[in-house]
Amino acid sequence: MNQESFIVLCPYCGAKNRIPLQRMSNRARCGKCHQSLITAASEKRFVHPVDVSDASFRQEVLSHPGPVLVDFWAPWCGHCKTIAPVLDELAGEYSGRLKVTKLNVESNPGTASQFDIRSVPSMLFFKNGKLVDSIAGALPKNELKRRVQAIV
Numbered sequence: 001m002n003q004e005s006f007i008v009l010c011p012y013c014g015a016k017n018r019i020p021l022q023r024m025s026n027r028a029r030c031g032k033c034h035q036s037l038i039t040a041a042s043e044k045r046f047v048h049p050v051d052v053s054d055a056s057f058r059q060e061v062l063s064h065p066g067p068v069l070v071d072f073w074a075p076w077c078g079h080c081k082t083i084a085p086v087l088d089e090l091a092g093e094y095s096g097r098l099k100v101t102k103l104n105v106e107s108n109p110g111t112a113s114q115f116d117i118r119s120v121p122s123m124l125f126f127k128n129g130k131l132v133d134s135i136a137g138a139l140p141k142n143e144l145k146r147r148v149q150a151i152v
Contacts, residue, residue, distance in 0.1 A: 013033040072122040132151055
């Protein structure tokens with residue numbers, strides 16, 4: 001993927017579709033099931049994890065009115081790279097019901113320290129600004145989905 005295109009998960013069949021930047025305003029259709037990739041709920045935003053920082057954590061996570069999954073990761077972490085596509089898929093599958101965010105612990109040590117993050121990947125689940133669950137390490141997608149379902 002380059003900076004001139006985006007990968008969008010189909011909200012109907014889950015297939016990955018590459019959308020060129022210049023076609024974002026058009027009504028793109030899934031190459032597999034031919035349904036519209038841009039639904040009314042996601043017309044202004046694509047379904048990818050949101051990068052957060054020490055400065056934006058309060059606004060993006062704690063002030064969010066619904067459930068939020070925060071992935072604490074590091075660029076050198078192999079398991080973090082392995083779990084990243086799974087989090088992309090979850091962001092697409094739960095679009096509108098769950099906000100998925102990512103926080104680089106090397107660039108943002110304050111928030112990582114505040115929540116006692118000692119290893120990466122670690123994931124925290126918030127609901128209405130309150131911490132409700134945590135995971136240390138990478139889990140299979142089905143287990144992550146089970147944990148997400150518990151808070152959505």
